[in-house]
Amino acid sequence: MSDKMNKKNGAWTSILNWLKGSRSDFALFVIILVLLNLVSIRGYKRFDITGPKSYSLSQVSKDAVKTIEEPLTVKVFFTDNLPAPYSSVDQYVKDILVEYKNAASSNFAYEYFDMNKPESVKMANGYGLEQVQVQEVKNNEANFKNAYMGMVFVYADQIEKLDRIASTSGLEYDITTTISKIVSTANIMNGLDGKVNLTLYKSEELKNFRIAGFDQIDSKVQEAYSTLNKKNLDRIEFNKIDPDKEIMEAVADKYGLQLINWKNKDGSDGSGIIGLVMEYGENFRVIPMEMVNMIFSYAISGLDNLEDNLSANLQSLVSRTNKIGYVTGHGEGDIYDDQRGAGAYRSIMDDMYTLVPLNLAEVDIPSEMESIIINGPKTSFTDAELYKIDQFLMKGGNLICYVDPLEQDESAQQQYYGQMPQYEEINTGLDNLLNHYGVELPKHFVMDEKCFIGAQQGYGKLNFYYAPLLEQNSLDKKNVITKNLNNLIFLQSGTVDATKARGMEGVKVTSLAKTSNEAWTMKDGVILDPRYINPPQDKSTEKSYDLAVLVEGKFTSAFDYNPVAENQDKSKIKSTNHLAKSVRSGKIYVSPCSYVTNPQYLPESMRPQAVSFVRNTVDYMNGNGDYCLMRTKNLSLNSLDSGKIKGGFAVFAKYFNQFGLAVLVAVAGLIVLLIRQKHRKNIRMKYDPKDSREIENIMRKK
Numbered sequence: 001m002s003d004k005m006n007k008k009n010g011a012w013t014s015i016l017n018w019l020k021g022s023r024s025d026f027a028l029f030v031i032i033l034v035l036l037n038l039v040s041i042r043g044y045k046r047f048d049i050t051g052p053k054s055y056s057l058s059q060v061s062k063d064a065v066k067t068i069e070e071p072l073t074v075k076v077f078f079t080d081n082l083p084a085p086y087s088s089v090d091q092y093v094k095d096i097l098v099e100y101k102n103a104a105s106s107n108f109a110y111e112y113f114d115m116n117k118p119e120s121v122k123m124a125n126g127y128g129l130e131q132v133q134v135q136e137v138k139n140n141e142a143n144f145k146n147a148y149m150g151m152v153f154v155y156a157d158q159i160e161k162l163d164r165i166a167s168t169s170g171l172e173y174d175i176t177t178t179i180s181k182i183v184s185t186a187n188i189m190n191g192l193d194g195k196v197n198l199t200l201y202k203s204e205e206l207k208n209f210r211i212a213g214f215d216q217i218d219s220k221v222q223e224a225y226s227t228l229n230k231k232n233l234d235r236i237e238f239n240k241i242d243p244d245k246e247i248m249e250a251v252a253d254k255y256g257l258q259l260i261n262w263k264n265k266d267g268s269d270g271s272g273i274i275g276l277v278m279e280y281g282e283n284f285r286v287i288p289m290e291m292v293n294m295i296f297s298y299a300i301s302g303l304d305n306l307e308d309n310l311s312a313n314l315q316s317l318v319s320r321t322n323k324i325g326y327v328t329g330h331g332e333g334d335i336y337d338d339q340r341g342a343g344a345y346r347s348i349m350d351d352m353y354t355l356v357p358l359n360l361a362e363v364d365i366p367s368e369m370e371s372i373i374i375n376g377p378k379t380s381f382t383d384a385e386l387y388k389i390d391q392f393l394m395k396g397g398n399l400i401c402y403v404d405p406l407e408q409d410e411s412a413q414q415q416y417y418g419q420m421p422q423y424e425e426i427n428t429g430l431d432n433l434l435n436h437y438g439v440e441l442p443k444h445f446v447m448d449e450k451c452f453i454g455a456q457q458g459y460g461k462l463n464f465y466y467a468p469l470l471e472q473n474s475l476d477k478k479n480v481i482t483k484n485l486n487n488l489i490f491l492q493s494g495t496v497d498a499t500k501a502r503g504m505e506g507v508k509v510t511s512l513a514k515t516s517n518e519a520w521t522m523k524d525g526v527i528l529d530p531r532y533i534n535p536p537q538d539k540s541t542e543k544s545y546d547l548a549v550l551v552e553g554k555f556t557s558a559f560d561y562n563p564v565a566e567n568q569d570k571s572k573i574k575s576t577n578h579l580a581k582s583v584r585s586g587k588i589y590v591s592p593c594s595y596v597t598n599p600q601y602l603p604e605s606m607r608p609q610a611v612s613f614v615r616n617t618v619d620y621m622n623g624n625g626d627y628c629l630m631r632t633k634n635l636s637l638n639s640l641d642s643g644k645i646k647g648g649f650a651v652f653a654k655y656f657n658q659f660g661l662a663v664l665v666a667v668a669g670l671i672v673l674l675i676r677q678k679h680r681k682n683i684r685m686k687y688d689p690k691d692s693r694e695i696e697n698i699m700r701k702k
Contacts, residue, residue, distance in 0.1 A: 007689055017448040057099040058633070060626035065104035068183060069190050072155040074100075074110035077124040079147035083136035085167075085194040086149065092168045093151070098174070114146050126150045129163050152180055156186040169608075173631045176349055184319045189235045192318060198310075199277045200240045201251055202274030206260065209573055211291055213300035219278060224307040228314065236314075248273050256583040258290045258394050274300070278313050283337050284584075285313040286395070287555070293577055298573070309367065316368035318590025324622065325358035325369050330428060333377030333597060342375055344599035348615050353622070355587040360385040361441045371398040371621045374430065376594030378407060381429045389575075390433065390558050398621045402594035404445045405494035406526065423526040436558035438501025438509075439551060439590050445526055446495050446545050449518035449535050462530040468515045468547070469493045476512050480625045481616040484632035485609050488513065491601065492528065494592030495521065495545040507553035511546045513591075518542050550620075554582035557583055587621055 065072075074097065078090050097110045115618075129150040136145050148161040152543040160182045162174055183190050191263070200221050207214055207625040229236040242533065243251055248271060252259045257275030264270045276287040287309050289302035303308065315322070320684060326335055326342075334341035335355050346355050358365065358372060365372060365388055372392065381389075406423040425443045435491065448468035454463050465491050468474075502509045520535070520542050527533055536542065557580050595601055602611055616628040 002599075011480075031520070057096065057103060057186065058172065058176070058626070058630040061100065061172060062103035063178050063185075064179050065100055065108045067190065068107040068155075068179075068324055069187070070156055071107045071109065072153065072179065072183070074108075075123075075127075075152040075154065076110060076112045077115060077120065077129055077150045077152070078112070078129075078345065079115045079145075079149070081147070082135060082147055082149075086134055086147070087151065089165060089171075092171065093165070096172060100175070110463045115322060121148075124150065127159070127161055129308040132164050132166065151175070153182050155182045156180045158186045165599055170194055170631060172666070173627065176630065177627070181352070188315055189232045189234070192235060192687070193233050194280075194282070195237045196314065196318065198236055198238045199276065199279070200238075200279050201243055201273050201275045202240065202255060203248070203260075203274070204242050204268065206272045206274065206405075209298065211298045211300060211305055212294070216303060217274075217289075217300060220303045220306055224310050227307055228310050232314070242550065243273060245271060251275075254583060255284060255286055256577075256579050257271035257286065258574055258575055258577050259678035260291060260575040263528050276436045278317055278319050279312070283317060285317050286367060287313055290577065293575075312366070312368040316370060322353055323356055323366070323369055324353050324618070324697050325365055325373055326355040327360060327374045327377070329361055330358045330381060332375050333594070338464075338599060342597050344602040345375070345597040345614065346600060348611055349618055352624070353618065359375055360388050364388060365392045365397070369397070370623065371400060371618075372398045373402075374599055374617075375400075375402045377428045377430065378426060379428065386429055386433050387547060387559055387563055389580055393437075393555060393586045393588070394512065394557055394582050396582065396586050398587040399589065400617065400621055401430065401434065401588070401590045402597060403428070403441055403494075403590065404492075404594050405441060405592050420527060420529070420532075420568060423577055433558050434588070434590060435500075436557050438498060438507065439549060440497040440500065441590070442495055442521070442591050443522040444494060444523035445534065446493055446515060446521050446537070446547070447568065447651055448515045449542070449637055450516040452489050454530075456530070463537070464530045465533045466493075466528050466530075468493070468519065468543060470509045470513055470515070470547070474514050474516060476510055477622075479510050479512060480628040481550075481620050483511050483629065485613055485616075488609055488613055490547050490591075490608075491592050491595045492593065493547050493595070494593060495547065496549045498549045498551060498590075499547075501551045504553070504555075507551060507555070509549075510550040510552075512550055513546070515545045515547060517544045519545050521545070547593065548589070551588040552585060553588070554585055556581050589617055589621055 061314075076093060076097070078093065081087075082090055101110065103107060112121065115121060115124070124365045127150075129148055129152070131146040132149055134141055134147050142674060149165045150153075150161060151165065153160045153162075160178050165171065177201075189196075200217070202217060203468050222238070225236065225238045229238070229269045249260070250274060251257060252275075255275060255277050257273055257277070260274065274289065274291055277288045278285045278287060287302070289300065289306065291298055292301045312323075326332075326346075332342070333345070335343060335346040335357065337343050338347075349355070354372070356366075356369075361384070372389070374389075389399065404426055409422045409424050411514050423445075431441050445466060446468065447465040448635070449463070449465065450469055450471075452464045452467040452469050453461055454464055470488040470490065472486050475485055476486065477483055498509045498511070501507055518535070518539075557578070557579070560580075562578050596610065596614055599609065602614065612628075612632050616631065619625060619627045619631075
């Protein structure tokens with residue numbers, strides 16, 4: 001028994017001695033490395049030190065999965081052992097789903113399917129995923145392989161898919177927008193903190209005027225509210241208020257509600273109000289419902305389609321705005337024309353937004369719309385149309401304006417075939433409207449010495465001065481629209497002067513894009529042939545011009561009254577819906593260049609920066625600015641400033657970045673190695689000068 005104990009103790013002693021000795025170092029290192037990898041699988045953490053956080057999950061992505069109220073499952077169908085570069089896409093999907101899981105609530109889950117199993121293939125086909133043919137090289141032979149590279153999102157009874165995922169570029173954006181879309185489609189109230197408030201403001205005194213439909217307001221609103229509230233899990237709270245005179249004007253000013261005035265029999269002034277307001281947080285929507293003059297009587301409009309209006313405004317209020325008005329009727333680009341119109345412009349935003357044609361001569365701007373787009377109009381707007389735009393802005397709406405200064409005179413070109421095209425001013429009336437808000441649009445084209453350089457057969461390289469090239473120092477690096485962008489081109493653009501807006505109280509002006517300091521303008525005798533354009537000899541006439549401006553804040557109306565309102569002077573009661581100033585802050589984006597919406601300019605494969613700029617503008621104007629940084633994080637470039645770094649130094653910088661850093665690392669490693677060797681030698685000589693290794697080295701030298 002004692003022999004066994006001695007042997008056992010001896011074995012443990014040998015193990016302990018081995019662990020204490022230097023021979024166990026490598027084995028312990030391997031064990032620790034394996035344990036660290038096992039821990040890292042459970043405790044995943046990524047450190048991203050890049051400026052735009054290109055390898056981290058954006059905050060908007062975290063928010064999208066944090067508040068999911070029902071189970072959402074991501075089913076991943078990726079074929080194993082994909083060749084490069086698709087193998088990196090597979091790994092990126094695995095990494096980013098781990099980050100989504102870490103940021104999400106317990107309702108988020110994902111699962112992978114083995115595509116070598118027939119049941120997995122059958123399931124993928126059932127979801128409508130398609131195989132992609134990829135090229136792989138084996139044994140010096142190029143072969144083609146059919147592969148699945150798709151994801152399916154399942155939430156409640158909703159299903160969305162991302163198919164043919166062949167690149168990591170923009171993949172986080174695609175995943176997050178798909179999650180947001182599928183969740184909001186199933187339940188637009190998902191993730192709300194608190195309830196939506198619906199308030200009916202109605203002065204009961206108005207019942208004395210026998211207004212048609214007035215006695216039906218309460219029942220109609222209550223019925224529409226009950227239906228909508230039931231569909232949205234009782235998350236809407238309804239209130240009815242008969243405001244007294246003290247708060248009536250304050251309520252009308254805050255929400256822009258209809259005020260109604262009259263003379264009482266005793267000669268005193270009477271006033272009342274009618275309005276329906278939906279609020280969530282600091283945002284609100286005014287539901288269309290008001291008193292209208294029917295010539296011989298008065299009536300309440302908006303009761304017949306109240307439920308539809310409530311639903312549309314609720315969708316607009318609590319979710320990402322998905323309807324944008326696209327103004328038509330003045331020669332604007334057709335959003336259904338992919339060849340010459342704005343079809344490409346529409347297609348780059350159809351994952352989140354729907355462009356709705358809006359002929360202001362026939363219809364009003366719907367109350368649920370947050371933004372309208374005016375893209376390259378050629379003919380004049382009427383006062384009635386301009387007034388609708390003005391009042392939309394006063395209600396807190398947002399304007400996206402692409403307004404060209406000049407257009408080519410086609411008749412003159414045809415008449416004098418072979419001569420230079422002639423250009424004439426475009427006068428639509430929008431210039432006067434925007435001028436009232438502090439934005440002026442001069443009638444000229446801008447040229448820039450820092451421009452796109454292209455080759456033309458027979459002439460070699462030519463400077464396209466009418467296509468300014470905007471590098472980092474020409475783009476605002478604080479605003480999310482342009483923060484991560486570079487090398488944008490504005491073609492056939494005018495200029496914007498927002499000097500007046502900068503002097504307005506409560507208005508913020510941001511110059512998103514501007515030319516270099518070597519720009520000049522051309523108005524008379526415009527020439528857009530690069531062979532015949534020469535910069536001015538007097539460089540003092542050159543300066544920087546704004547090409548895209550963002551104006552935010554509260555504005556005053558460009559109108560003193562509704563120019564088409566009916567004369568009600570002889571009526572017993574008078575009403576006005578005219579807003580003299582903004583009830584909510586609005587945004588105006590102005591660019592004198594509609595060419596950036598043309599199909600020739602927007603192919604994403606050719607100009608991802610340009611597409612991101614145009615799309616970022618729409619996102620920001622619709623309150624989705626957090627998507628801008630997520631979309632452009634992989635587009636951020638730290639390029640050389642060609643205006644300051646030229647010639648030999650630019651070549652040196654180029655090759656130093658390619659090879660110099662690697663050489664420096666190798667040299668630094670060699671220096672460290674030599675220092676460590678010398679340090680070890682000094683230690684041996686000090687504490688063990690009779691070390692056999694030192695004696696052997698001395699003998700070799702002799």
